[in-house]
Amino acid sequence: MSDRVALVTGASRGIGRAVATALMKSGYRVAVGYKTNEELACEIITEHHTGIPIQIDVSSLQSVDTAIHAIESQLGPIDTLVNNAGISQVKPFLEISDSEWEHMLSVNLLGAVRCARRVIPGMVDRSFGRIVNISSIGGQWGGLYQVHYAAAKAGLINFTKSLAKIYSGNGICCNCVAPGLIQTDMIAVELNEKKSNEITKDIPVGRLGTPEEVASTVVYLCSEQSSYISGQTINVNGGTYLLG
Numbered sequence: 201m202s203d204r205v206a207l208v209t210g211a212s213r214g215i216g217r218a219v220a221t222a223l224m225k226s227g228y229r230v231a232v233g234y235k236t237n238e239e240l241a242c243e244i245i246t247e248h249h250t251g252i253p254i255q256i257d258v259s260s261l262q263s264v265d266t267a268i269h270a271i272e273s274q275l276g277p278i279d280t281l282v283n284n285a286g287i288s289q290v291k292p293f294l295e296i297s298d299s300e301w302e303h304m305l306s307v308n309l310l311g312a313v314r315c316a317r318r319v320i321p322g323m324v325d326r327s328f329g330r331i332v333n334i335s336s337i338g339g340q341w342g343g344l345y346q347v348h349y350a351a352a353k354a355g356l357i358n359f360t361k362s363l364a365k366i367y368s369g370n371g372i373c374c375n376c377v378a379p380g381l382i383q384t385d386m387i388a389v390e391l392n393e394k395k396s397n398e399i400t401k402d403i404p405v406g407r408l409g410t411p412e413e414v415a416s417t418v419v420y421l422c423s424e425q426s427s428y429i430s431g432q433t434i435n436v437n438g439g440t441y442l443l444g
């Protein structure tokens with residue numbers, strides 16, 4: 201069990217919610233980040249009698265600063281950062297506008313940069329930190345109709361490697377988790393449009409993943425047991441893509 205303080209961005213729903221829940225079960229005091237769904241964030245806290253809800257829009261530097269300041273005053277210094285908040289958009293490449301590119305990169309790549317930049321100095325002072333960035337299989341093999349999403353997620357993998365090179369010597373392990381298709385709101389449209397066997401035919405395990413299956417890997421990477429793993433991308437994809 202850990203009594204460390206964790207921030208999970210985008211924890212009101214889906215994978216982030218499962219990560220926040222799993223960290224709470226492991227004893228962490230968790231700041232449950234939400235952008236719009238405060239009620240959903242509060243639900244987890246009520247259920248587990250621990251943690252605080254925190255509004256954090258990772259596309260805004262001011263929101264990130266305000267949120268992290270509030271967490272530090274209420275829970276103490278952040279040891280563990282899970283950059284999970286993310287958006288997706290399905291659109292042909294030539295139809296994606298500049299502002300859509302900018303917003304995608306701002307949430308899915310710069311959001312992690314903003315949060316990391318804010319917590320790393322404290323982690324360096326305390327010689328301990330865990331940063332887990334939630335990338336995607338799309339960031340590894342590209343995306344046909346989500347080129348901006350895939351580019352942002354690929355950037356996150358490289359950002360993770362750079363942080364690991366700079367800060368692993370300070371006790372800060374920084375890793376990525378790259379999920380395949382996970383059953384959440386984010387892929388609801390895809391699930392509605394395609395037959396389930398069409399979606400799962402290329403997944404060796406033969407089914408979609410669950411948010412909890414991603415969460416258990418994230419919790420391991422946040423733990424003291426993962427102290428010699430840094431700069432890696434761990435695939436949680438049912439065997440769909442076999443490279444790191």
Ligand code: NAP
Pocket residue numbers: 209210211212213214215216233234235236237238256257258259284285286287307334335336337378379380381382383384385386387
């Ligand atoms: P989801 O169910 O759509 O949930 C998205 C979460 O992100 C929500 O909690 C939402 O908050 C939050 N969010 C959205 N925009 C935000 C912003 N600007 N600032 C802060 N939070 C924001 O998504 P998910 O499927 O759980 O995905 C979680 C992460 O896993 C994402 O980074 C996604 O790219 C990645 N991923 C997902 C899959 C998949 O198949 N589902 C596969 C690979 C990677 P509110 O609800 O409060 O607005």
